[in-house]
Amino acid sequence: MPIALIDGNNFYVSCERVFNPKLEGRPVVVLSNNDGCAVARSNEVKALGVKMGTPWFQMQDLARQHGITALSSNYALYADMSNRMMSVLSQYSPDQEIYSIDECFLGLDGFENYDLVIHAQAMRSQVRRWVGIPVCVGIAETKTLSKLANHCAKKSLAGADGVCDLTRLSETERSRLLATIEVGEVWGIGPRLSKQLADRGIHSVEALRRADPKTIRREFSVVVERTVLELNAIPCLSIENVASAKQQIMSSRSLGNYVYDLAPLKEAVATYVAIAAEKLRAQGSVAGMIQVYIRTNPHKEDCPQYSKGLTIPLPEPSGDTLYLTRAALWGLRRIYRPGFAYQKAGIVLMNLSDATNKQASLFCTHRENDRLMEVIDRANAIWGRGTLRSAATGVSKSWVMKREKMSPQYTTHWEQLPVAI
């Protein structure tokens, strides 16, 4: 019955601090791809009022004033740290759902005879000691409540010391606590729903919990109804131990600089196809359609805007990078218009199906380069993405994203380890 939600504190910042302890106690932000927006903030930065998603260029003055350290995101490092953290946490329950890079649910059925708070404190200290990452733990009867409990743990509400176990609270204590939390903190209640709920006088979590599920369903949706039930300790969401295969795989990025010509766009699109196709094969799927899109910078309203995508059905589902690249570039040539400053390009693999029982086309003549793909994937797994790649991905790469403030890939690249002299 009880569920724990373990979440890394300011995860990306914490990862950086493990390898650069000088950042401890100082204001630090980690920026999104292309060094665009803040996607992780240390407590010191949050205290300065910097919101999630603030563009880096808008906080430069503040950064200078307070000596904020900004870092490009280093996903190789974060993914590796995440794996370590998840592996430690997996020791605490046979029932683990890895929900995102920095959080997981643990089902605690069968732990009724344990003191769950002690169990949770043990997780915290072991992750801290073995991985170096500080985490908080929320415990409650449902996923939605455990997310909320985690929020309480992070904010040190209800006397929490990194762990908040809502099941220990009496009904009145619980009501009183939930009445102090804004409804927008609830998992699944975003800005839009918060406003609509507020219009109906529902401002606090407690108010939403007390709402009539049927009315909520009528006025909102099944999703919100489920949320209400979950807030009432009625589980509607189960722990998914095994991640199901993705239904679509997307690869898109902002370009490092504005791009005007078709040639660099082709390189970028070919590169994105290679990334997505690698993930596709890793989950044993083939794609039935591929979508390609390009667009100018929507934030520059005074510049001529253009945004176009094209979905290309494939005669036969494929996992072949070269075949998928040809299809994507065919589409790109059709949507490309000269005279625009392109800022972003992307591709989506869709209509995914199992590679093992692939539906072959009667008329399709192309042959899958299965063996070639296997070799490419293995080489790139050993020596890094892009070691073996198609010529279509280009050499000069004038379009690659900016990552000017990146820390070394301490855990995955020997040559990037600082050498003590």
Next chain:
DNA sequence: CTATAACTCTCAA
């Protein structure tokens, strides 16, 4: 008219 496809909106980390 129904079933499905395509598209839009919302949310999350």
Next chain:
DNA sequence: CTAACGTTGAGAGTTATAG
């Protein structure tokens, strides 16, 4: 010096379209 604003995935609900 200036200009500079993320990525990926899911699900529900709505609208368009085919038969």
